[in-house]
Amino acid sequence: MSLVVRLATLFALALALAAPVRAASPQDILLTVEGRIDGGQKSLTRADLEALGLESVTTTTPWYDGAMTFEGVSLARLFEALKIKGDMVEVVALNNYFVEIPTADLIERKAILAMKRNGAYMAVSDKGPLFIVYPFDADPSLRSEVHYSRSVWQVKSMAFR
Template identity: 45%
Template structure:
């Protein structure tokens, strides 16, 4: 995937905006922000993994855009992603290690889009079942559901 080409051609969403990205980014499509609808996130390319989480009743298959891919697409430069949920809950995710740790911004659970009532539309997750080193509070605290905004700081 040519991430530079994606960043250079950040289009305007044609569907409902589900994510706003701001802060230290070089690619914009809405003032000083980059905004995305679902189709734009899917077009960046997706990753899928099955894992249980501390917040769900059972193991599920999660699909979404790798955070490292999204950060490349917006031209992120900084040290931290500050994620804000619809209820104003905030978590900080280090930019370092996103690719190695496999973090995604999930929008599907078991093949279905996630409604707001079930942790959607976007959920920052790690493949906990794939790597035991991810099964600890420092990684659990980087996760957030109902994500609406990412700021690069």
């Protein structure tokens, strides 16, 4: 390799390493969390959520034909990571639908904040990018209007009270 090529390669590498790390843009933010949490408001990206570890739930729902496998972060794990202090969470969807849910219900019933359905990230047009999913088939008592109304899709924010 010639000296000119080596210097050009080193220069390009130095530029790449010196480039500032790109902060998350508003388009990267999937979830905003506020209220009674440690450290105040948090804006979370897909990478932030996936870093908490993903769990799968295979279940039938009223919104899809047949059993689907949903993959996302356990809400219990998310709440633990955020050190939430609230007993209630107001979940708001992109269309401003909102519901208040006892945090204990989401934890004890093993709900997840799903990002994937059958291996693919969920689009806004298909209940994504985030969808609260309960394991409906694991507990027949979850098949109720109460829990269906708590299964918010297109989740954009959570506020803990």
